[in-house]
Amino acid sequence: MKKRLGFYLLLAPLLLWLFGLIIVPHIDMFFLSLQEKLGPGDYQTSLANYAAFFNEPLYWNTFARTAIMSILATMITLLIAFPVSYYIAKLAQGRIRAVLFTLCLLPFWVSELVRTFGWMILLRETGVLSHLLQWTGLAGQPVEMLYNDATIMVGLVYTSMLFMVVPLVTTLDSLDNAHVEAGYDLGGNGWSVLREIVIPHAMPGIVSGSIVVFMLCLGNYLTPILLGGKSSLWFTEQIYDQFITRFNWEQGSAFGFLLLILSSAIVWTGLRLTGQNLSSTMGDGGER
Amino acid sequence: MNDSTDQAPALECRDIVRTFGKFKAVDHVSFSVPEGSFFSILGPSGCGKTTILRMAAGFLEPDSGDIYIKGKSMLGVGPNKRPVNMVFQHLALFPMMNVADNIGYGLRRRGVAKAEIAVRVKAVLERIGLADSGAKRISQLSGGQKQRIAIARCLVLEPDVLLLDEPLGALDLKLREHMKVELKKLQNDFGTTFVYITHDQSEALVMSDQVAVMNKGVFEQVGSAQELYYHPDTAFVAGFVGDSNRWRGRIDAADASSVKLTTADGLSFAATPPKAGGLGAGGEVDIFVRPESVQIARAEADVQAMDNRLQGRVESVLFNGANSRVLVREPRSGGEIDVALPQTGAFHELRKGEDIWLGWGKDQAKCFAAGEAG
């Protein structure tokens, strides 16, 4: 009997947390998104808020743009992170290796806000890079590098880097050097060994890293707003706008739900394509 | 059982049964362990020996039957309330505590005063020869020291029975040989009743006063090491304890003191039937012959007087000092016979390919109804 009591004592906080803060709020948000506002205090159930999304090009353009930019940012992050992770996991030795890995982690102990602030100082018209370009003679006048898509991309990639490097280093680290040696021994060259041995081995890390990075980009608010300015057209901004500025919570909930569906769909597809599951991909995240 | 006198055995199991789903791990086992003795349960992995130990410790309850410690039934008594302690397979020393805190753990749970704990921990550390190791961390100890600490951690509580779950399994061969002697010495010194389970026959034979051979949830035989080795009751014991050459054959004639049989390859043997008897002509039997019971001879005349004779060719010589063996190929069956070389060195010049004669008496060949043997 005593053991059963203990079991319920452990179960209760979990259920309170999951139902009170995750499941019920999402269900409530879904129902709210189905409410059409007819007048003050007068609502009816309809798909009007979703119809509004599809009828207004600004909305679904922003939505598509956010998705595409996030996928792009994920791919760029992967391309930049892979060689570095490989270097840390396989080429760097002993102490240097530990130092490099720690250096990779350190910036991410600092708030995203501070990091983005740093990019603003670097890239704005009166910023460090602009001065550098003028000083070297590459530019004749101050250059504004903020408030465009490339800048948003730089910020997103920067912010996401950790979540790609850690799983990549972890999986690459578990690659036995003997497999690479065997690849060469059997006549492979650098490229074929990379394609047929290293990348397949690193696949779980690539997938889990990409999923997390994509998610973070999609849900990011800070970086697009601060680095992209008014022209950022990020979907989270639309949600914020509906909730806080226009106080149209029904529409905002519909947007939130659409974003949730998109992110879940991409996560699910990513896991499906590589035959992994959420428990193994995310569950291992606890190790880091 | 109300007479909880000093005569009561330290540990007694009566007709205990334990199943896991459909699997009968322990099937109507009864035994008793006299006070102060070293009792081993020997059997292959999965035979149910760990289940018995865990039932004695209180981590499992039997489905039926009863367990008595010093005459008191232990049914429904939690593991922390039983007067037994256990040395775990991987020792389970607490890594976040130092040696002294590990040994003092049980005393603290009993609410013994701090000063008293310090005295008793110090005393037991001295007895196991690790007097100045109290402040060491567990990770600083060698394998053998860890063993002794794990045992001391239990003995300081003066348990009625100490249960040991293959504690030597993780050690390397040399240390294991050494610890066998050490364990026996510790048991003598402290006079505590030890119940030791293992799959390693030499551990059981060397240390124990009594050994129970267990297979598939039942005790095949309980006896001293010598009894098990020289007078096995069952085919399983004959096969599991010590090395044997074995043949399977059909009985041509049987009486109370001897059995004649023929193998499928046409070899004829004479053997001794089991005490229980029950073998009749036509029945299928296994015979077991120990390598050291087989005599080697260069000429047939030298083994003429023996009940069983075979000619064979030396297949290989496995020299290992006093434990040297020869593998002899018997031409008719094509089987190999394992023969111990005499320790006198008489046959040290034996070479591969030589033809030799082998012989043994019928009382050296134990015969059991055919079945599964260890």
Add this chain to the structure above:
Amino acid sequence: MIPSIHQNPLLRGIYIAYVALFFIYLAAPLLVVAAFAFNDSLFPSLPWNGFTLDWFFNPTEPRLGLFHETPILKSIGISLLVAFWVTVLAVTVGTSSAFLFEREDFPFKNVLYLLMLMPLVVPGIILGISILVLSSNVANFVEELTGYDIEPLRPGLTLVILGQFSFIATISTLVISARLKKFDITLEEAALNLGATRWSAVWTITIPYLAPAMVGAGIVAFLMSFENFNTTLMLSGSDAPLTITMFDRLKEGSTPVLNAVSLLLMLASSVLALISIMMQRERKE
């Protein structure tokens, strides 16, 4: 490709240069933020007008230093308060959930485990709005029914704490579970065998074993809470935590006092990071 295989020195040189460039990319924004905290100028930008500590200590406008900026100091206090409660809640619930998932067997365990992972794949801003929607609905409902307004259910610190807790608890559960998974259950059995009760076995053996993971999870929870922006943005009321205050300042364009705050944050984070790394190292021994 690996040290044992010879590589063209030119390629190798390019590779090393690339890795070096990567680390410059990582460090650059943080270095400029730190450097401009000491620039003797009203804006965090070039030109460099000389070194000053005004942005930390000057008591008067327009060069109001960090330690005299009441709104920022106050929001740091709020962030600390929020982070404290999130840490306490997340470590407590994380520990109990870790025990539940590692030690107990019950129907729908796998479903609950997947649900527990969900907050990791839900964008933070959606966690924020869904909690906002539910709490407002409940508050409105109660107000209509009884006329009593439940203040904690309106945007404010309680909701910020709950919102951050809702996903940080997942991370602390995973961190503590990972350690509990490696716990040798025979240690607990040994404690029982030596006379401990179930509770005292857990308390004297399992919890001390988990302690490094609990402290680690606590540090991570504290930092994540302190730095959280997305969820907090949707749930904070008039008492804004530091990230929200800084965000508002940033949008307006601000004095280097923000650099001073940032530098302080970096230092504090580094200290926590160091503690956590050292604890991990100790764990490995």
